[in-house]
Amino acid sequence: MSQSFSTWKKEGTSFHLVPTDKFKTTTILVTFSAPLEAKTLTSRAILPYIMEKSTAAYPSMKALREPLETLYDAGLYADASKFGEEHVISFQLDVVRGELVHHPSLLKEALELLEQMVLYPDLTESGFREQFVKQEKRLHALRISSLYDDKMRYAQQRLLELMAPGEAVSLPSLGTIEELERITPSSLRDTYRSMIEDDRIDVFVVGQVTKEEMEDALSFLPSHSEKVSHYIPAQKPVNGVKRSSETQPIKQGKLHLGYRVAVDPTSADSIRMQIVNGLFGGFPHSKLFMNVREKESLAYYAASRYAALNSALYVYAGVDTKEAERAEKIILEQLVDLKAGQFTDEELTQTKAMLINARRQILDQPGQLIGWLNGSKMRGLTLEDEIHIIETATREDVVRLAAAINLDAVYLLRGEA
Amino acid sequence: MMEQLTYHDTDETVYHEQLDNGLSVYLLPKKGYEKTYATFTTRYGSIDQRFKKGEEWITVPDGIAHFLEHKMFESEKGDVFQEFGRLGASANAFTSFSRTAYLFSATSLIEQNLETLLDFVQDPYFTPESVEKEKGIITQEIQMYQDNPGWRLFFGLIESMYATHPVRIDIAGTPESINQITADDLYTCYHTFYHPSNMVLFVVGNIDPEETLALIKANQAKKDYTDRPAIERDYGQEPHGVHRPRLELELDVKTPKVLIGYKDESVRGEAQVRRELTSELLLHLLFDQTSSTYLELYEDGLIDDTFSFDYSSEEEFAFATFGMETEDPDKFIQAYETLLQTRPDFTEDEVTRKRNMMQGKFLRALNSPEFIANQFSRHALAGTNLFTLPTLIASITKEEIEARFDELFAIENRAISIVKPYA
Numbered sequence: 001m002s003q004s005f006s007t008w009k010k011e012g013t014s015f016h017l018v019p020t021d022k023f024k025t026t027t028i029l030v031t032f033s034a035p036l037e038a039k040t041l042t043s044r045a046i047l048p049y050i051m052e053k054s055t056a057a058y059p060s061m062k063a064l065r066e067p068l069e070t071l072y073d074a075g076l077y078a079d080a081s082k083f084g085e086e087h088v089i090s091f092q093l094d095v096v097r098g099e100l101v102h103h104p105s106l107l108k109e110a111l112e113l114l115e116q117m118v119l120y121p122d123l124t125e126s127g128f129r130e131q132f133v134k135q136e137k138r139l140h141a142l143r144i145s146s147l148y149d150d151k152m153r154y155a156q157q158r159l160l161e162l163m164a165p166g167e168a169v170s171l172p173s174l175g176t177i178e179e180l181e182r183i184t185p186s187s188l189r190d191t192y193r194s195m196i197e198d199d200r201i202d203v204f205v206v207g208q209v210t211k212e213e214m215e216d217a218l219s220f221l222p223s224h225s226e227k228v229s230h231y232i233p234a235q236k237p238v239n240g241v242k243r244s245s246e247t248q249p250i251k252q253g254k255l256h257l258g259y260r261v262a263v264d265p266t267s268a269d270s271i272r273m274q275i276v277n278g279l280f281g282g283f284p285h286s287k288l289f290m291n292v293r294e295k296e297s298l299a300y301y302a303a304s305r306y307a308a309l310n311s312a313l314y315v316y317a318g319v320d321t322k323e324a325e326r327a328e329k330i331i332l333e334q335l336v337d338l339k340a341g342q343f344t345d346e347e348l349t350q351t352k353a354m355l356i357n358a359r360r361q362i363l364d365q366p367g368q369l370i371g372w373l374n375g376s377k378m379r380g381l382t383l384e385d386e387i388h389i390i391e392t393a394t395r396e397d398v399v400r401l402a403a404a405i406n407l408d409a410v411y412l413l414r415g416e417a
Numbered sequence: 418m419m420e421q422l423t424y425h426d427t428d429e430t431v432y433h434e435q436l437d438n439g440l441s442v443y444l445l446p447k448k449g450y451e452k453t454y455a456t457f458t459t460r461y462g463s464i465d466q467r468f469k470k471g472e473e474w475i476t477v478p479d480g481i482a483h484f485l486e487h488k489m490f491e492s493e494k495g496d497v498f499q500e501f502g503r504l505g506a507s508a509n510a511f512t513s514f515s516r517t518a519y520l521f522s523a524t525s526l527i528e529q530n531l532e533t534l535l536d537f538v539q540d541p542y543f544t545p546e547s548v549e550k551e552k553g554i555i556t557q558e559i560q561m562y563q564d565n566p567g568w569r570l571f572f573g574l575i576e577s578m579y580a581t582h583p584v585r586i587d588i589a590g591t592p593e594s595i596n597q598i599t600a601d602d603l604y605t606c607y608h609t610f611y612h613p614s615n616m617v618l619f620v621v622g623n624i625d626p627e628e629t630l631a632l633i634k635a636n637q638a639k640k641d642y643t644d645r646p647a648i649e650r651d652y653g654q655e656p657h658g659v660h661r662p663r664l665e666l667e668l669d670v671k672t673p674k675v676l677i678g679y680k681d682e683s684v685r686g687e688a689q690v691r692r693e694l695t696s697e698l699l700l701h702l703l704f705d706q707t708s709s710t711y712l713e714l715y716e717d718g719l720i721d722d723t724f725s726f727d728y729s730s731e732e733e734f735a736f737a738t739f740g741m742e743t744e745d746p747d748k749f750i751q752a753y754e755t756l757l758q759t760r761p762d763f764t765e766d767e768v769t770r771k772r773n774m775m776q777g778k779f780l781r782a783l784n785s786p787e788f789i790a791n792q793f794s795r796h797a798l799a800g801t802n803l804f805t806l807p808t809l810i811a812s813i814t815k816e817e818i819e820a821r822f823d824e825l826f827a828i829e830n831r832a833i834s835i836v837k838p839y840a
C-alpha cells in the first residue's frame with residue numbers, strides 16, 4: 001500500500017488531495033459545513049436540489065445538462081447530509097480523464113460548470129426563481145413522506161428520535177413539512193448567502209492532479225477566516241432503557257436497538273471499537289449473524305453498526321413479529337457474552353482480517369477514499385496507522401471496550417399483514 | 418493457450434482461456450488496485466425451473482436456484498463464510514433471472530481465496546436438516562421483499578407483461594414453494610447446471626495473469642469432469658402481447674408509485690447488445706433532463722427526480738420500463754400514452770451528445786472491478802463481449818434509434834403496475 005495523501009489549508013479552505021492515475025476519472029468534492037440546527041436544516045436540505053438544476057448562465061435543466069452530456073457524462077451534483085452535529089452541503093464533480101477520449105481540456109471545461117453552480121446560482125431580484133422553488137417544495141414534501149415507505153429507514157429514524165428526542169443528531173436529514181412550508185425564494189437566497197459567507201469549506205480531489213493544479217482549479221472558492229469544526233456531539237449517559245413500538249400493515253417486523261458507546265470518537269479506541277462491532281454484528285461470522293440467523297433461523301438480516309461520531313451502536317433485524325421478543329433476548333445475550341470475553345481467538349483474528357481488508361479496499365474507489373478522508377480528519381491518523389491499531393489490538397482491549405456499550409433504547413415496528 | 422485481448426479505447430487488457438473441462442477463464446489485471454475481485458458464475462437462474470433430467474422433463478419448485486445459492490455456502494467442514502473470513506476476504510453471492518454468481522473480494526491471500534471459491538462451488542453438500550433450517554431464513558428474506566414497494570411494483574409489472582415465461586416468478590419464490598424443496602431437488606439442479614462448461618470464472622484486480630491461470634488450471638485438473646452433458650431448458654411458448662394490461666396493488670405506503678413496461682422481442686448475440694444500446698439511447702433521448710419535452714412534463718408534475726427508466730434484456734426476454742412516484746398515476750399514464758404516440762424529431766447533434774454520454778458512462782463504470790466482472794460474465798455467457806460497447810455505441814445511427822421507437826412502443830405490448838396506499 002503506497003498511496004500518498006496530502007492535506008493543507010489556504011485562505012480558510014482545507015484541501016485534501018489523493019494524486020493517482022489508476023482511475024478512469026477525476027473526482028472533486030467541495031463541502032460547505034455549518035452547525036446542525038432545526039431552524040436551518042430544511043432550508044439547507046432543499047437548497048442543493050434547486051442549485052443543481054440551473055445556474056444564472058445556464059438557466060434551465062436542459063441548458064445545464066447538455067454541456068455535461070457532451071463532456072462524456074460529466075457528473076455534477078449537489079447534495080445535503082448530516083455529519084454528527086454539522087450539516088453539510090456538497091458539490092461533486094466527476095469526469096472522465098481527457099486523454100481517454102482525446103479531449104485534453106475536459107476537466108477544465110467541467111470545472112467551469114462547477115464554478116457556475118457554486119458561485120452563480122439562478123437568482124432574480126426576489127431570490128431563487130419562484131417556479132423552481134414551488135416545484136422543489138412539492139417534490140421535497142414527497143421525499144419527506146416517502147421515508148415512511150422504506151420501513152428499515154423509518155424504523156431507524158424512530159429509534160434515533162427515541163434515543164435523543166429533540167436533539168440535533170436525531171433531526172430527520174430531509175427536514176420537516178412544517179419548516180418546508182415557511183420557505184420562500186428570498187429565504188432560500190439568505191440560506192445560500194449564509195452558506196457562502198459563513199460555512200467552513202473543505203475540498204477533496206482524487207485523480208491525476210498536482211497540488212498547484214488543484215489550488216488553481218479551485219481558486220474561485222470564497223476565501224475567509226478559518227472556521228472551527230463542531231461536529232462531535234457530547235457523550236450522553238444511559239438512564240434506563242427507553243422502549244417504543246407501533247404497528248403497521250406489513251409482513252415483517254423491524255427490531256432496532258440503540259446503544260450508547262462511552263468512547264471518544266477521536267481516539268484510537270474508536271478504531272478498536274470497530275473490532276468489537278465486528279465480533280458483535282458487522283460480518284457473516286459475527287455473533288448476531290451466527291446466532292439470530294444461522295442457529296435460530298429467525299432473520300434474514302441481523303447486524304450491528306458502530307456510528308463513532310454519534311458515540312452510538314445500532315442493531316437491526318427483520319423478524320417475524322411473533323418472534324421479536326425471542327430475537328431481542330438472543331441479541332442481548334450476544335453482547336453479554338462479548339463483555340464476558342466469550343469469543344474465540346479465531347473470531348478475533350477473522351474480524352481483524354476483515355476490517356483490514358475493508359480498509360485496503362477504500363483505496364480502490366474514489367468515493368470511498370473521499371468518505372474516509374472526511375471521516376478520519378478528526379483523528380489525524382493515516383490508513384496505515386488505523387491498520388496498525390487494528391493489528392495490535394488485544395482480547396483485553398475488546399473486553400474493556402465492550403464494557404463501554406450500554407443499551408439505551410429499543411424500537412419495534414410490528415407487522416400485521 | 419492463453420489469449421490476450423487489448424482494448425485501446427478503454428486501456429484494458431483481458432486474458433482468456435477455455436480449460437479442458439469447458440470452464441471459461443477471464444483475467445483482467447488492474448494496475449494500482451489493492452483488491453482482487455473474483456466471480457464464479459453459472460448460466461442458471463430463477464427462470465430455469467423446467468429442464469431435462471436424463472430422458473425426462475422435470476419441473477422444480479419456484480425459487481430453487483436462489484435456495485441453492487444459499488445452501489452452497491454450507492460445506493461438510495462447516496460454513497464457507499468462516500473460511501473466507503479466516504482469509505480476510507468478504508464473500509457473497511447473488512441469483513438473477515438467468516445467472517447465479519459466487520464472489521469474493523480480498524486484498525491478500527488471493528491464491529487461497531481463489532482456491533476456496535473454486536472448491537466450495539464445486540463441492541455440494543446438503544442434508545435434510547440444513548435444508549429445513551434454511552427455510553426460516555429465506556422466508557424472512559421473502560417477507561422483507563414483500564414489504565418493499567419498489568420490488569412489488571417491479572414484479573407486479575413483470576407478472577403483467579408475461580403470461581407463461583418463468584421470468585414472471587419471483588426470484589426467491591414464495592414461502593409455500595420453498596417449503597417443498599428437498600436436498601434431492603438441490604442435487605438435481607446442481608448436477609444439471611454447475612458443470613464447468615456452463616460457467617465462467619472472472620478475476621480482476623491485483624493479479625499476475627500467468628500465475629493466476631496456472632493456479633486455476635492445477636485446481637481444475639484435480640477434479641473429475643469428464644462427461645459434458647448438454648443442458649435442455651424449457652421456457653414455454655410466451656404469447657405475443659401482454660398478459661394483463663394493468664395491475665394495482667395496495668401496500669402500506671404514503672405515495673402511489675407507477676411503473677410502465679413495454680415488452681420487447683429478444684434476439685441473440687451481438688444483435689441483442691446492439692438492440693439494448695439502441696434502446697438505452699432512445700430512452701435517454703426521450704426522458705433525460707435535456708430532452709425537448711422534459712421541461713413541459715416537469716412543470717406539469719409528470720416528471721421529476723423520482724422518475725427512472727431502464728432497459729433489461731437477457732437471452733430469453735427483453736423489456737423497457739419507466740415510472741415514478743406520483744399522486745395521480747392515471748394522469749401520468751395518459752400523458753405518456755399521448756407522448757409516445759408520435760415519434761419526436763431527434764437531431765444529429767442530440768444523438769451525438771447521447772453517444773458521448775454513453776461512452777463516458779461506460780468508461781466511468783470501468784473504475785469498478787465489480788461492474789467489470791459482473792457485466793463481462795453476463796456478456797461472456799451470452800456469447801458477446803463487454804469491451805465492444807464503445808465501438809458499438811459509436812456506430813449506432815439516428816435512423817436505428819427512430820426505428821427502435823416505432824418497434825418498441827406498441828400499445829399491445831404495454832403493461833402498467835401501480836402500488837398505492839390502502840384505501
